[in-house]
Amino acid sequence: MNNDLTDIKKRILEEDRLKEILNLMECEEVKFKNNRFEAMLPPKFNSDSTRSVQAYQNENISCRIRTRSVSNIDIFDLISYIVFDCYDDNSIHKCLPKSKRWLCEKLGYDEYLNGFARTEPKKDHLRWLHDLKRKRSKQKHQIKENEIFDDSILSQFVMYPHVKYLDEGIEYKTQLEFQIGFDIQSERLIYPIHNQFGEIISVKGRTLELEYELKNIPKFLYLIPFNMMYEWYNWHRAMYYIIEAKEVIIYEAEKTSWLSTQFGIRNCLSIGGGDISEFQVQLIKSLGMEIKIVLAYDKDKTAEDIKKQAKKFGNTRSVFAMWDGRKVFSADEKHSPTDLGEEAFKQLYEDRHQYRII
Structure with a gap:
């Protein structure tokens, strides 16, 4: 069966059908970005993130939500x-045969439905076209x-602190340190994203539109596209302090690190997301x-x-959770660890060391 799965993935990529699969799963707003497809979860999940589902154009078709x-899942998962x-994980593993059958039936891959590939494949008169398409696809998605x-x-940009962040408790000198500015063209607050060496690789913007959800405007977007999987936000500033403290605090949003x-x-570091x-x-x-x-x-x-x-860090590292055992923060408000001020933080x-995970 494993050979079947590998062959099916290879065929999906050769025939460029990954977007079609996401649509068949009823994912919405499927778009290609850099080396992957991004989409919104189907309506039954009640999610409004257009980047929730991500399926990568690699040979394993790695995916995440x-x-x-x-x-750390693939297209079948x-x-x-x-x-x-x-x-x-257990139910996903048990569901593999069912997921394989669903995919093969949807794409018309009947030869894989009995658990083995067809020994005499049909002659593909358009093989030359598929090969050309695959070569172009590899160049495009490299x-x-x-x-x-x-x-x-x-x-x-206008590189001065902004009153919006001042109102949210981010002091003038903090905004200077993290290079908060304003983009007149997109009407967004901006700040640069650096790699581990302190070099600028992107600029992120936050809308000032209060009704951004009603108007279907992204709250955050990258004005310069980049691959965030390779970077930690604030690494170049925090490195010395992490080594000195022998501890790293990992937050979701950049603002929490500020x-x-x-x-x-x-x-402290920020993921720039949740995964x-x-x-x-x-x-x-x-x-x-x-x-x-x-x-x-x-x-x-x-x-x-x-x-x-x-x-993900394995069993040999000491991993803790900064957990709200005092029940001070609100899940409904999606409070970050810093949202209620310095004393609560x-x-x-x-x-933090009371809640050890590993």
Whole structure:
């Protein structure tokens, strides 16, 4: 069966049918971006994120569901989750034959339905066209290192602190440190994204439109596309403090790192989302065994969500959760660890070693 799965994935890529599969699963707003397809979960999941589902154009067709902290899965696992409502590793594994059958029936791959591939494949009179398409597809979807931009790229923006962030508790000097600015053209607050060496690789923008959800406007977007899986936000600033403290605090949003730094806790990084990539895991591991890892997720994430991320670091690292045991923060409001001010944050921070995951 494993050979079948490999052959099916190869055929999907050769025939460029990944977008079609996402549509068949009733995913919405399917779009190609860099080296992957992104989409919104089907309506039954009640999700409004257009980047929730991500399916990569690699030979394994790696997938993840950002808003559900589901990663390290392939296209068959994604079908199990979305089509057959299998939400844990065990049920996803058991559902594999059913997911394979669903996919083969939808795509007309009848030769794989009996558990083995057809020994005498049909003659493909358009093989030359498929080969040409595959070559072009590989050229188009090739993974590249993030492009580096000179600091002068920020000259196109108004690089001064903004009253919006002042109202949210982010002090003037903190905004200067993290290079908060404003883009007149897109009418968004902006800040640069750096790689681990401190070089600018992107600029992220936040809308000032209060009714952005009603108007279907993304709250955040990258004004310069890049592959966020390869980077940790704030790595180049926090490295010294992480090594000195022998501990790294991992937040979801960049803003949480700003306020954490403002509150005196500088050994912090942000994912820029909710799901930690394998590359990001390896960067943390490269700092050494003695580095404690503290996952400080927003309040709307469940214990299972956090445990799933913790497992990515293996069983030889000390991983803790900054967990709201005092019941101060609100899941409905999706509070981050810094949203209720310095005093509430410091209480949460002081309790961080009480909740060890690994």
